[in-house]
Amino acid sequence: MKLTILGCYAATPRTLTNPTSQVLEIKNRLFLIDCGEGTQVQLRKNKLKFSKINHVFISHLHGDHFFGLIGLISTFALLGRTNDLHIYGPKGIKEIIDLQLRLSNSWTNYQLFFHELESKKSEIIYEDDKVIVKTIALRHRVYTNGFLFQEKIGERGLNMKAIQSYEIETCYYQNLKNGKNITLEDGRIVPNEILTFDPIPALSYAFCSDTKYSEDVIPLIENVTVLYHESTFLQSEESLASKTMHSTAKEAAKIALKANANQLILGHYSTRYDSIQLFKEEAETVFKNVLLADDGKSFEF
């Protein structure tokens, strides 16, 4: 699982900082999460292949999370893309994109599928054989979803030494990987756990931005491998955070702690502070494993 931060600063794009966008690589799938202005250039700078992005998840319709989407869609078209593109985002996003394509007398040679979201409850919005994506209802000034990306539990590993000692034939291996017991020719049953190892634990990633502090998310993201939680402000601006429905670094850490996350990544920083290191220091008073997102930074788990 690899996370590349394309932008992680709040509000407006600036000379050296970009609004929210990130790419999650999980089980060889590339998911784009949010798409602030300049995302397509950030993708180029980080040498991420446009053609590998087939699914884009938009948390909410504030500009710093989606103003780059129409440009990305248009660039895909100009570059001759043919693969389908799926957009998951709040109701209204289709109207915004369609209107601009129509007025510019443009169209996409590839198929564009919109999956508009309205539910305020967690729902599965993407699923394939290896990955599942669920929404996380967040509390912000407009309708907002976080996203939980989960690897599915993998196949069980083969204990070749045990398998050979029972002289089990190759054609049964897939059944073993799927957790089934084996009946030998003499009628004896060999339990699966003797012949296999537990699968590698499935990894998960939760993206929670933008949101005020809300413990409602905890049951949804419990035991998550990596939690990206917004920390627009420090505790010293707690009242501003509350007023604008954002979180402080300390609040992000509290969520990580209560959800028993393995790792917390902070982001969506206000540019009012001298150093983002301050966010880490504040969060570490509550939760140990804190990393700082920064534009162009990658994390592997």
Add this chain to the structure above:
Amino acid sequence: MKLTILGCYAATPRTLTNPTSQVLEIKNRLFLIDCGEGTQVQLRKNKLKFSKINHVFISHLHGDHFFGLIGLISTFALLGRTNDLHIYGPKGIKEIIDLQLRLSNSWTNYQLFFHELESKKSEIIYEDDKVIVKTIALRHRVYTNGFLFQEKIGERGLNMKAIQSYEIETCYYQNLKNGKNITLEDGRIVPNEILTFDPIPALSYAFCSDTKYSEDVIPLIENVTVLYHESTFLQSEESLASKTMHSTAKEAAKIALKANANQLILGHYSTRYDSIQLFKEEAETVFKNVLLADDGKSFEF
């Protein structure tokens, strides 16, 4: 008159090149012309004050000319702007901006005025005491306008030596600047041209992008001081230029020559060529005074 190029490359924003946007400073007014994605960051990089931009002119609704507008408008709001902002562009631009502001539950504290254009004939769209702006109907794949910015003829200069020899009082100076004759106390009339000098010639700037080669623009831009004319391609791609309704460098030079422009600036380059110098070389076979636009470059006239 100062022109700052924020972006002058065709199609998509890239790591080192930006789509069309430029700022014209004329008689202490700052006009923003086109607003491709990333324009707000380019304004910051070029240290142009956001608060001084009150008028934005959008040539047409292809993404590389306007995808940065919604971000700029939103950033102005986030920064607490109070000055009115006037947007001049093709019909539909208001719907695009309004829809996005509405769906993001945002509004601007400043007043936003849309001047939507539909006419295929040249019309005056802005006028104050010193500057006049007219549309230039262009021929492209969608409804497109160029813009002609003209200084108004200034006041006549005072010939102080002559004025003093007739002992003319200060209270008549404004009449002299306005071109009026003076009647002396003894009834003699002194013609204005004896007492004043011709005003400094008025400068003008024509922005023509995007457009196919069209001699229709010539009467509108005759004797222009500076002509910015798109040159997406070289003559070697003439058929592609024709098909996509763009111009070659040679065609841009022909327009400059036939319109008797003083200076030609080329831009809107396709990124397929190794060097933009090739555009200058080609244009100079037709017209002498050729300059190359480039991102971050300024020209003073």
